[in-house]
Amino acid sequence: MSAIIGIDVGGSTTKIVGFRDSENMTPDTLIDPLFVRATDPLTSLYGAFGKFTDENSLALSDIECVMVTGVGSTFIEKPIYSLPCMHVSEFDSVGLGGRYLSGLDRAVVASLGTGTALVYADSNGSPVYLGGTGVGGGTLLGLSKKLLGTDKIEDIDELAKNGNIENIDLFVGNMTKKNLEGMSAKLTASNFGNISGFATPSDIALGLFNMVYETIAMMAIFASRSYNVSDIVLTGNLTTASPAKRIFASLSAYFGLNFMIPPKSQFGTVIGAALSYRK
Numbered sequence: 413m414s415a416i417i418g419i420d421v422g423g424s425t426t427k428i429v430g431f432r433d434s435e436n437m438t439p440d441t442l443i444d445p446l447f448v449r450a451t452d453p454l455t456s457l458y459g460a461f462g463k464f465t466d467e468n469s470l471a472l473s474d475i476e477c478v479m480v481t482g483v484g485s486t487f488i489e490k491p492i493y494s495l496p497c498m499h500v501s502e503f504d505s506v507g508l509g510g511r512y513l514s515g516l517d518r519a520v521v522a523s524l525g526t527g528t529a530l531v532y533a534d535s536n537g538s539p540v541y542l543g544g545t546g547v548g549g550g551t552l553l554g555l556s557k558k559l560l561g562t563d564k565i566e567d568i569d570e571l572a573k574n575g576n577i578e579n580i581d582l583f584v585g586n587m588t589k590k591n592l593e594g595m596s597a598k599l600t601a602s603n604f605g606n607i608s609g610f611a612t613p614s615d616i617a618l619g620l621f622n623m624v625y626e627t628i629a630m631m632a633i634f635a636s637r638s639y640n641v642s643d644i645v646l647t648g649n650l651t652t653a654s655p656a657k658r659i660f661a662s663l664s665a666y667f668g669l670n671f672m673i674p675p676k677s678q679f680g681t682v683i684g685a686a687l688s689y690r691k
Contacts, residue, residue, distance in 0.1 A: 418686025421484030453484030507539025509684025524648035526550035575618025582606035647680030
């Protein structure tokens, strides 16, 4: 066996994935990814590595190379258990993982993490980093902690299920009685611009999701227009929250673009890190 391991090291969360055959890195040889949380990057990394190899019956001799990426990967300065270890650009990993999960030849890939990174990827060359925004999961959790008293994504997600966005956002239709050319009455004019004194915690939770997702969507739309591409692949932990599919689907319909949240979307970057071995 010549397995390739990919590791994406965050500040306190590490994701890990593998392919059992370095010559045949296809869905058939993909080992289901997992993630662990810990108090620091190295503890998180070694905890993830140990759990992953144990659960998948991988011996060190089975592993050909470990590909590492992410902001926390800078703490890795020596081989992992004497295994060859290669550092990979996080933006390359985002692009490769997005294309792999979506099956698309070309797309803009948005990685929804603490902030959001945007990458253009096609089959002809290396992914291109397009920039990004500081609006992301960190924004959602930080504002929620202040407004709702919780920074647990599970709690915010549960609250948002009963939210009414009309108690939070100002829509184009709230501002005019006439149809404006090129604009829908249901389009958001101002996030939190119509917040009601009777807004519930559920309304606020949904409003936070909507603000973050719409900001990311517009950044991705501008990027897609620059490359004349209609497919936008969404990856990262924030894609798994309940409101994501509905909000991005409505934006797809309005702007005539394809926002795609593929299976295993939260593991796009770490899968891309493993795939970079082929390069």
